Amino acid sequence: MAVTLDSARELDRQDPLATFKERFALPEDVLYLDGNSLGAQPLAARKAVAETMDQWRDDLIKGWNQGWFDAPERLGNLLAPVIGAGEGEVVVTDNITLNIFKLLGYIIGQRGDGGGVVLSEGGNFPTDGYIAQGFSRFGGHEHRFLPEGESLEGESLEANLAGVDVVVLSQVNYRTGALRDMAATTRLVHAHGAEVIWDLAHSAGALPVDLNGSGARYAVGCTYKYLNGGPGAPAFIYVQRDNQRHGWQPLSGWHGHAVPFAFDEDYEPAGDITRFRTGTHSALVYSALEASLAMWAEVDMHALRTKSLAMSELFRDCLADLFDPYGITDITPAAGERGSQVSLIDTEHGFAIVQALIARGVIGDYREPGLMRFGFTPLYLSFEDVWQAARHFREVLESGEYRQPRFNVRSAVT
Ligand SMILES: *Cc1c(COP(=O)(O)O)cnc(C)c1O
DSSP: OOSOHHHHHHHHHTOTTGGGGGGEEOOTTOEEOOTTTSOOEEHHHHHHHHHHHHHHHHHGGGGGGTTTTTHHHHHHHHHGGGGTOOTTSEEEOSOHHHHHHHHHHHHHHTTOSSOOEEEEETTSOHHHHHHHHHHHHHHTOEEEEEOTTTTTOHHHHHHHOTTOSEEEEESBOTTTOBBOOHHHHHHHHHHTTOEEEEEOTTTBTTBOOOTTTTTOOEEEEOSSSTTOOOTTOOOEEEEOGGGSOSSOOSSOOGGGBSSGGGOOSSOOBOSSGGGGOOSOOOHHHHHHHHHHHHHHTTOOHHHHHHHHHHHHHHHHHHHHHHHTTTTOEEOOOOGGGBOSEEEEEOTTTHHHHHHHHHHTTEEOEEETTTEEEEEOOTTTOOHHHHHHHHHHHHHHHHHTGGGSGGGGOOOSOO
């Protein structure tokens, strides 16, 4: 390979984030390049869940007054600095799909009577479009798609904004890894009298995000990818401070009520970010996430970004000579224009190559059509891990291993 193992090890010696790896439980024989789908387990998360189990056993319902009930706001405040938000601007709740629905209703509800127009981007993670369609269908609104491929161009976005009330955009595209300029796009959308809901699924914990500095008013994101909250960990909503009291959000449940335990007949939204909660959450999954977020509070996000880009570059450098001979197209954007992943396309063999890698303990993922995705998570991957993963990739191709029939069998979750 063009890059030597010694040079990868030298990068590890100079890595300011190297010690975080010890704080994760990772199987010995696995090189995990799928932290962009499900983050690895922090050791502290296992301990925190065990403690919450004890608390449930010993304190029973008293637990709700011992930190369970206000966990959505407390965790929101822990998360806020990681995404450039302020105190009281983030609440951890529900999942991205529901949170987009809530924000769509909240924003369109402010804009007077009559149907609104919702714009989703083609090529985004499908649930963002699906929920916008469901919202529009049942609310008498119009849903449109921003055509895929046009979606990164400021000018075409402008052409597509006529009459639009709210647009849902990902900061980092889940397939290509392309990173949008959040500040410029937010300005453009606002200048057209529309609002934007930013989806941070592939940017929160992947790179420094600056919601306040970008002028963003609304955002959602999940915590089970780069933020290591665990399977099914709750998502979050960000609403900029001055925009938290504009009306109801449509999933007006008791936990979003101004006085939930008054048990009033009529709904009255809480006067702050709590308005975006719905109903009862799981104290267990919140405790796992809280342990992870406490660790994130120690992370220098600029060091994280530097390492993330260096790792994805190392992976590509190790493999660059193979792409042409094997018919693989590297669609990874340039360093300043990507999130924390490498995206390679092989429509014929991509699925089988990823399965052959998984059989060797190198876990990436495959997304139709033809996309091999490798996520780089600086807290628990070393440069040597990246080098070894690339070595396996090379061996899978050069040996022809991926042609074995067993690597062409599909299961439910890919
Ligand atoms: C992962 C992801 C989601 C997941 O949505 P959930 O409702 O939390 O399951 C949504 N949008 C994007 C862009 C994603 O990458």
